[in-house]
Amino acid sequence: MSNRTETKLIKLTDSPGVSPWALAAKNIRTELRDAFPGIKFSVTSDSYSMGCSVDVRWTAGPTEKEVDAVIGDYCNSEFDGMQDLSTYVDKAKHVYGHAKHIGTHRDTKELQDQIEAALKPLIREDEHYMMFRNENIQYRIAHRTSLKAGQRFKGIKRKEGPAVRAAACFSEFYEVELESDKPELPAMQPGQVRRRVPSASNTQ
Helix, strand or coil: CCHHHHCCCCCHHHCCCCCHHHHHHHHHHHHHHHHCCCCCEEEEEEEECCEEEEEEEEECCCCHHHHHHHHHHHECEEEECCCCEEEECCCHHHHHCCECEEEEEEECHHHHHHHHHHHHHHCCHHHHHHHHHHCCHHHHHHHHCCCCCCEEEEEEEECCCHHHHCCCCHHHHEEEEEEECCCCCCCCCCCCCCCCCCCHHHHC
8 A cells, every 4th residue: 555545544543433344445445546546436334243344346447356455454354264263353454444344346247248259259169158158268357357447348369378378277368458548658768758749729
């Protein structure tokens, strides 16, 4: 977490009467807005017998792994498989709120449909059922594909290399090509100054 983001977060000690899970939800919104600009997230909190939770939902955008890396430390419990129970954990982030469960739910249905449509011509027709229903290849590819604000699906391409040829899952053979609403500017060379193009109103 950057120092800039941390200065925007609210501490429990500065929020009398606010529950830890409600404050966690508020601070999570701030962190996600800074980490993934332009992506819309729904963040809600709830309490119930023996626990509380924060629920985070979004469409496309970053992967669940990327989001978990930003907000995972708001969770104050870990599951102990040896004892078959949850145990409390204390983390530095908990001064900004916490909850027993932090749930992340990413909707990739549209992206999966686009991947399936692009893949079908590349896969033998008699293998469609196995690939798209049994293997769920479109879900696996969408699950690992991260999109920034303004990016959209362009197509599918087959990856190459020894690691790909040794992959155990068919989904590892392919990756998504993305395009952006705004073309990326070329990288600047050391000492180069990007010149601002005057608008038509300034040239009259």
